[in-house]
Structure formats: C-alpha cells, structure tokens
Amino acid sequence: MAAIPGLINSTIAAARPKFAIFMKYAKVELAPPKLSELPQIKAGIGKLLSSAKSGAWRDLTVKQATLNTLVGAEVLFWFYIGECIGKRHLVGYDV
Structure with a gap:
C-alpha cells in the first residue's frame, strides 16, 4: 500500500x-475548418467529382484504393456511432 x-x-x-x-x-x-479553408474544400470536392465522372478512380493503386476504402469506412462508422449517441439506443428509436 x-x-x-x-x-x-x-x-x-x-x-x-x-x-x-x-x-x-x-x-x-x-479543429473545425476555418472560413479561409472553404475554397480549398470546394476545390477538393470539385476535383473528386470530376475524377469520378472521368473514371480516374480506375487508375488508383491498390494501396490508394485500400486507404480510400478505409477512410470511407471510418466516416460511416463515426456516423453510426453519432446516430447511436443521438438516439440513445443501439437499435431503433425510443418512441
């Protein structure tokens, strides 16, 4: 002791x-994004959309595709955790 x-x-x-x-x-x-970073965010989203339309996603390496998949999964998991916290239940809403 x-x-x-x-x-x-x-x-x-x-x-x-x-x-x-x-x-x-x-x-x-x-930290949340600052107002000065909003044009960069808009440009990044535009670049993402244009690469999706042109099929540039087919030119990714396996490592880049795996990383993108993991980031997407992380966003979905955090969304689900936020939903569970918001509704205070794992399944369904308490009506």
Whole structure:
C-alpha cells in the first residue's frame, strides 16, 4: 500500500510528455475548418467529382484504393456511432 502513491506519481510523470504531444496534434487535427479553408474544400470536392465522372478512380493503386476504402469506412462508422449517441439506443428509436 505504501508503494501506490509512488507508482501513481511515476505513471503521471511518464504520461505527461505523451499527453502534451497528443494535445499539440489534437488542437490542429480536431479543429473545425476555418472560413479561409472553404475554397480549398470546394476545390477538393470539385476535383473528386470530376475524377469520378472521368473514371480516374480506375487508375488508383491498390494501396490508394485500400486507404480510400478505409477512410470511407471510418466516416460511416463515426456516423453510426453519432446516430447511436443521438438516439440513445443501439437499435431503433425510443418512441
């Protein structure tokens, strides 16, 4: 029992630098887009639509296609988690 406070203090001291790095990246990566970034977003969506119409998606490498599929799956999973949180149930709505 006497070693527990020392163990807790050493754990906190070891985690502090890693938490600082996490916060550094979280402030940048998890921030919503700024108004100055909206033209870049619009251009990216236009480029995506034009490449879909022209069939440029057929020229992707397997690595790029796998990465795109994983990103799409991540978006769908986060949407589903948000829906579950919003309705407060895994299946159906509480009417």
